[in-house]
Structures are given as structure tokens and as C-alpha cells.
Amino acid sequence: MQQAESTKPFRQQSSGRHYKDSRYRGFFQKMVARREQVLARRLLDVPYSRCNGHIVDIPCGYGRFYPLLRQLDMKVSAMDQSQAMVELYQEMDGFRPDHDHAQQADVLKPLPADADRASRALCVRLFQHLHHGELRVQALRTLGANRRRIVMTYYDDGCLHYWSKRLAMWLKGKKVRVKMIPRARFESEVAAAGLRIVKRIKLVPGLHAQTWVLLEPLDDA
Numbered sequence: 661m662q663q664a665e666s667t668k669p670f671r672q673q674s675s676g677r678h679y680k681d682s683r684y685r686g687f688f689q690k691m692v693a694r695r696e697q698v699l700a701r702r703l704l705d706v707p708y709s710r711c712n713g714h715i716v717d718i719p720c721g722y723g724r725f726y727p728l729l730r731q732l733d734m735k736v737s738a739m740d741q742s743q744a745m746v747e748l749y750q751e752m753d754g755f756r757p758d759h760d761h762a763q764q765a766d767v768l769k770p771l772p773a774d775a776d777r778a779s780r781a782l783c784v785r786l787f788q789h790l791h792h793g794e795l796r797v798q799a800l801r802t803l804g805a806n807r808r809r810i811v812m813t814y815y816d817d818g819c820l821h822y823w824s825k826r827l828a829m830w831l832k833g834k835k836v837r838v839k840m841i842p843r844a845r846f847e848s849e850v851a852a853a854g855l856r857i858v859k860r861i862k863l864v865p866g867l868h869a870q871t872w873v874l875l876e877p878l879d880d881a
């Protein structure tokens with residue numbers, strides 16, 4: 661099964677730059693972005709004895725989480741299917757090319773060798789764009805390869821966001837483009853990839869679909 665091309669944006673350099681400059685400008689988007697940093701930090705701070713300080717950030721986008729990963733003193737392998745995003749990442753203030761690296765990669769394929777030694781993966785705001793369970797399980801297998809611990813988000817359908825989005829799209833006569841799934845379905849996909857949920861935190865309980873989870877290999881329990 662193939663990922664829909666419409667969910668692989670930013671083919672042109674200028675589209676990545678426009679996204680970077682405009683995506684988190686509004687008041688609510690700024691609040692959401694701030695809370696995402698808090699939740700990422702909370703899950704990355706959970707003690708982890710096998711952590712070797714190396715993390716794969718995929719999809720890395722233009723680098724929203726790089727300052728946090730630097731603060732946590734991690735070696736970062738940043739990856740994204742979009743070359744435009746990879747270049748924005750490399751141009752970021754404070755990017756340490758001698759320590760970290762950014763390169764193009766697809767989460768639905770085995771990752772480049774640079775990611776092999778990473779004991780953790782960060783995957784923010786991708787899963788709502790993977791519309792089929794088969795693709796999500798494939799992505800979970802890639803993220804969890806080499807027994808990596810994963811901090812990631814998916815969109816859960818148990819919230820107002822699900823109904824408001826459906827209503828808004830129905831009124832516009834359009835299809836909902838983000839995939840929100842029931843908690844039980846996500847749990848079964850996680851188990852199918854040989855993983856388990858250690859922690860689960862909602863971005864805004866009852867209101868927003870974004871859900872953060874910390875995953876580890878099933879036999880680490």
C-alpha cells in the first residue's frame with residue numbers, strides 16, 4: 661500500500677519556507693505549539709536505562725523540536741521526506757553540523773544508516789496523515805526498529821475536535837483530510853508492531869484530537 665501523494669507536501673523550497681513563516685502565527689496555534697513542547701519534554705524526560713543520547717526526529721519538518729533536543733543534550737538525526745524541510749532544518753540558527761545531521765528519508769522505508777544507533781525516535785504530527793492501518797503499522801515498525809523507544813503523536817477520535825472537523829467539512833462539502841482513530845484501534849496497531857504504550861497524554865483532554873504516547877518494545881516491559 662502507498663501513502664497518498666497529497667500527504668507528502670513541501671516539494672518546493674518556497675512551500676516549506678511559507679509553512680515555517682505562517683503555520684504557528686495565530687494565538688491558538690502558538691498555544692498549541694507551546695503545549696506540544698511541554699508534552700514532548702515530559703515524555704522524553706521519562707527515565708530510560710537504554711538511552712544512548714541519540715534520537716531520530718522524523719518527520720523533522722523545519723526543526724520545531726530541535727531547540728528542545730539540544731537542550732536535552734541529544735545527538736539528533738533529523739529526517740523528512742521533503743528535501744525542502746531538510747534544508748530549512750540545516751539552515752536553522754544553532755544547527756551543529758559537526759554533531760547532528762539532517763537528511764531526506766521516508767518513514768515507510770528502513771531509515772538511513774545514520775539512524776541505526778539511535779535509541780529513541782520522535783515522531784510528531786505525522787500519523788493523522790497516514791490514512792490506512794497498514795501504513796501506520798509500517799511506520800511504527802520503522803520507528804521502533806533496533807528496539808528504539810518512541811515519543812509520538814496520533815489523532816484520537818474521542819473528542820470534540822473529531823465532531824467539529826466533520827461538521828465543518830460537511831458544511832463545506834469536503835472530505836476530512838486528517839485521520840482520527842479510536843483508541844482501541846491505535847492500541848492494536850501498536851501491538852501489531854511489537855510495541856506497547858507506556859504513557860499517554862492528550863494535548864487538551866476532550867477537546868483536541870492530538871494524543872501523545874510513549875512506546876517501547878513489548879518485551880522491555
Ligand SMILES: C[S@@+](CC[C@H](N)C(=O)[O-])C[C@H]1O[C@@H](n2cnc3c(N)ncnc32)[C@H](O)[C@@H]1O
Nearest residue numbers: 668719720721724740741742765766767784785
Ligand atoms: C505537519 S509536519 C510535522 C513536522 C514536525 N514533526 C513538526 O511537528 O513540526 C508533517 C511532515 O511530515 C512529512 N512527511 C510526510 N510523509 C512522510 C513520510 N512518509 N516520511 C517522512 N516524512 C514524511 C512532511 O514532509 C512534513 O514535513
